[in-house]
Amino acid sequence: MxxxxxxxxxxxxxxxxxxxxxxxxxxxxxxxxxxxxxxxxxxxxxxxxxxxxxxxxxxxxxxxxxxxxxxxxxxxxxxxxxxxxxxxxxxxxxxxxxxxxxxxxxxxxxxxxxxxxxxxxxxxxxxxxxTGDFHAITAAHNLLAAMIDNHLHHGNRLGLDVRNISWRRVLDVNDRSLRNIVVGLGARQDGVVRESGFDITAASEVMVLLTLATSMVDLRERLGRIVVGYTTAGESVTADDLHAGGAMAALLIDALxxxxxxxxxxxxxxxxxxxxxxxxxxxxxxxxxxxxxxxxxxxxxxxxxxxxxxxxxxxxxxxxxxxxxxxxxxxxxxxxxxxxxxxxxxxxxxxxxxxxxxxxxxxxxxxxxxxxxxxxxxxxxxxxxxxxxxxxxxxxxxxxxxxxxxxxxxxxxxxxxxxxxxxxxxxxxxxxxxxxxxxGHDNDFDYLYPLDLSLASKIETIATEVYGADGIDLSPAAARGLRDYERLGFGGLPVVIAKTHLSISSDPSLRGAPTGWRMPVREVRAAVGAGYVYAICGDVRTMPGLPSSPNAERVDVGPDGAVTGLS
Incomplete structure (x- = not known):
């Protein structure tokens, strides 16, 4: 060697x-x-x-x-x-x-x-x-979260169902203790008590829509379309309904x-x-x-x-x-x-x-x-x-x-x-x-599916033609969610499968090229600003934890100001 x-x-x-x-x-x-x-x-x-x-x-x-x-x-x-x-x-x-x-x-x-x-x-x-892009995304994301809770505190004019708010907070640090939290504790003036949590900044929808935005105009429109939750009547509530999209865009001018x-x-x-x-x-x-x-x-x-x-x-x-x-x-x-x-x-x-x-x-x-x-x-x-x-x-x-x-x-x-x-x-x-x-040679590139397929058919197409599954099994909640998204006008969006990366299948323990399995879809969510619906198939952590001996223990700064210990 x-x-x-x-x-x-x-x-x-x-x-x-x-x-x-x-x-x-x-x-x-x-x-x-x-x-x-x-x-x-x-x-x-x-x-x-x-x-x-x-x-x-x-x-x-x-x-x-x-x-x-x-x-x-x-x-x-x-x-x-x-x-x-x-x-x-x-x-x-x-x-x-x-x-x-x-x-x-x-x-x-x-x-x-x-x-x-x-x-x-x-x-x-x-x-x-x-250049601080992740911090700008963190700030824009959390500004929207703050405006949601502020809206609830001041009367909830839009009728947001506090049990059906999907917008959490983000942080660019691995911190498992923040995966699930309760906000609004304390006196009445401290806000409405509800369950929420943190994801890592890379999992923010703001991060994804910044990736897919082609201009500042496109970015502003995508921010406004972000769905933060739903009313008790099942209607979506967006960042622009909360008048938050403009301020979020202002924070992202340089990050774009x-x-x-x-x-x-x-x-x-x-x-x-x-x-x-x-x-x-x-x-x-x-x-x-x-x-x-x-x-x-x-x-x-x-x-x-x-x-x-x-x-x-x-x-x-x-x-x-x-x-x-x-x-x-x-x-x-x-x-x-x-x-x-x-x-x-x-x-x-x-x-x-x-x-x-x-x-x-x-x-x-x-x-x-x-x-x-x-x-x-x-x-x-x-x-x-x-x-x-x-x-x-x-x-x-x-x-x-x-x-x-x-x-x-x-x-x-x-x-x-x-x-x-x-x-x-x-x-x-x-x-x-x-x-x-x-x-130097032409190819026959084409997409896997047309956008006019139903959301369930798009998910099944990916599962069968890419992952090699025999089919999909939608949980009642997932099936209901797909019907609701199509009713709300999201049916023409592409889909993303949230699954393990350690197997072609949705089971991380399966090696090689598994066959004879079906993909369970336990939940679906809509990233409307980014422009897709994603199906959750398996246990996917959006806020990682630190190991017993994290790399952070080895990073330091020398006398000359140079960073040491990065790997």
């Missing part, structure tokens, strides 16, 4: 960053398009989208994955490495990514700036606040502008938004991608979790809203994840990998191939041919990579081993070449 790499933070801190004007120039942007936030970060003025196009739109590449282990399989590092690899081949490339949430940064997972020599820098700025950073090799990286992948789109913003497509040869973006969740929502929600069309899909696979799908190992976040899993064992990789085969089928269901990226780890063996390559040959799928973490863009050149080849 090769010598271990320095830590991600050490690599990031050793980098010599290019001036932001030079980074922006690679996108054809000038200083008049930028709003500097310190020396190494800038906001991009959305006015750039109103300027006449100077070139043909770039190619649109999305990075997704097979079903991940709790550790993740490196979609972000692949996206960054691929953008660097494309640049080494002489193409103008930009990577567009979600902003990391500080909850996971201080919890188990750590930051989300990439890894090794395929990172977005400055790492500490990216993982800690960046994407953030420009750079990769370790000095290429442009646009970082914007950070929706919760289990219950939302799990992608960066439409505006970031539109800017990239207008000013580069290739836009490399990422869709959260596996293709069953991230890619499906990317195609059916984000591409539909933004009028976007993918030119290539990269499907990340790892030896360790395929071994996990053999069912012979247990991988836990925050714990070392089992020793047996690190040993050479092509048979275990082969036993996990049904999961890769299923994800290839999912991508093909949308009319796009995937490129399988084998994200190589130091403990991998050539014999194990050969098992994956053999399946790809059997299925007629492009495949490349990528060593971008250890080697940067040079390690991703083979993958970049495969992407260029794939993106």
């Amino acid at each position: 090769s010598a271990p790499l320095p830590s991600d933070l050490d690599i990031a801190n050793a980098a010599t960053l290019r001036p932001m004007s030079e980074v922006a120039a690679q996108l054809g942007l000038t200083d008049e398009h930028l709003e500097p936030w310190g020396r190494d970060v800038a906001k991009i003025d959305l006015g750039v989208l109103d300027e006449p196009a100077q070139r043909h739109p770039g190619k649109y590449v999305v990075v997704t994955a097979i079903t991940p282990t709790p550790l993740g399989e490196g979609k972000t590092t692949v996206a960054v490495g691929l953008a660097q690899g494309l640049a080494r081949l002489g193409h103008r490339a930009v990577v567009t990514l979600r902003q990391p949430s500080m909850g996971p940064t201080f919890g188990i997972k750590g930051g989300a700036a990439g890894g090794g020599y395929s990172q977005v820098v400055p790492m500490d700025r990216l993982n800690l606040h960046l 502008k994407p953030n420009l950073l750079q990769t370790l090799e000095g290429g442009p990286a646009i970082v914007h938004c950070g929706p919760f992948g289990n219950i939302a789109t799990g992608t960066s913003s439409i505006t970031a991608d539109l800017i990239g497509l207008a000013h580069s040869d290739y836009v490399v973006t990422e869709a959260g979790f596996g293709s069953d969740m991230g890619a499906e929502r990317f195609f059916d929600v984000k591409c539909r809203v933004g009028g976007l069309r993918p030119d290539a899909v990269v499907l990340v696979a790892t030896v360790r994840s395929l071994k996990a799908h053999s069912g012979r190992y247990v991988i836990r976040a925050g714990k070392p990998l089992p020793d047996d899993l690190l040993a050479e064992n092509p048979a275990d990789v082969e036993a996990g191939l049904p999961n890769l085969r299923a994800h290839i089928g999912i991508v093909r269901r949308f009319g796009v041919e995937p490129i399988v990226a084998i994200n190589a780890f130091a403990e991998d063996r050539p014999s194990e990579h050969a098992v994956i390559e053999a399946l790809c040959t059997e299925l007629g799928v492009r495949c490349a081993v990528t060593r971008h973490v250890a080697e940067g863009g040079a390690g991703a050149e083979l993958l970049a070449e495969a992407v260029v080849e794939a993106a």
Whole structure:
């Protein structure tokens, strides 16, 4: 095995960053398009989208994955490495990514700036606040929550049913003790007593609609359409009914502008938004991608979790809203994840990998191939041919990579081993070449379902055609909720399935490509401002907790003011 790499933070801190004007120039942007936030970060003025196009739109590449282990399989590092690899081949490339949430940064997972020599820098700025977008979203979300309780306190003119208010509060910190709370305790002037709770900011509907908004006008309209609850007569109550949408928009003026950073090799990286992948789109913003497509040869973006969740929502929600069309899909696979799908190992976040899993064992990789085969089928269901990226780890063996390559040959799928973490863009050149080849061919991209299907039929279509379920089982509450949403005029919205990311199914214990199961839908909710209805299938936590030894214990500041301990 090769010598271990320095830590991600050490690599990031050793980098010599290019001036932001030079980074922006690679996108054809000038200083008049930028709003500097310190020396190494800038906001991009959305006015750039109103300027006449100077070139043909770039190619649109999305990075997704097979079903991940709790550790993740490196979609972000692949996206960054691929953008660097494309640049080494002489193409103008930009990577567009979600902003990391500080909850996971201080919890188990750590930051989300990439890894090794395929990172977005400055790492500490990216993982800690960046330009304050998450705080603006938190403030806008909680302003609406405050105005709901204020409305109740002053007589409840709209007739909100206090037992049917869906708008909770948010915070960008993992804090399990806030999942369920009671507000309004104390004297009468302290408000109306009712149950509520907190979600993490990434799970806020404000975060998602900011991701999908294409302009300030669109953002303002979406904010106004947010449904906060229902009257005793079953009618929806919106943010604009509470006269809150305008003030919320005022708090989000700067947050609507994407953030420009750079990769370790000095290429442009646009970082914007950070929706919760289990219950939302799990992608960066439409505006970031539109800017990239207008000013580069290739836009490399990422869709959260596996293709069953991230890619499906990317195609059916984000591409539909933004009028976007993918030119290539990269499907990340790892030896360790395929071994996990053999069912012979247990991988836990925050714990070392089992020793047996690190040993050479092509048979275990082969036993996990049904999961890769299923994800290839999912991508093909949308009319796009995937490129399988084998994200190589130091403990991998050539014999194990050969098992994956053999399946790809059997299925007629492009495949490349990528060593971008250890080697940067040079390690991703083979993958970049495969992407260029794939993106040069037309595809038959189409959505999974038409919007005029019933909500229940849309949910069942995803469950059967993407997840491989035999059908769905609606709880009485879910069936009633779907009928109510269609009565209220929400039936034409797309749907999102809130489920585990650890299985293609809705049961996290099922590995590989499960068959012979039905998906239970216990509850449905409407994110009307964001523009979709989501079905809750399983236990999905929207406010994570901290582990016994969180990453926060290791983060500190040195005498020179430099952050230490980030991972």
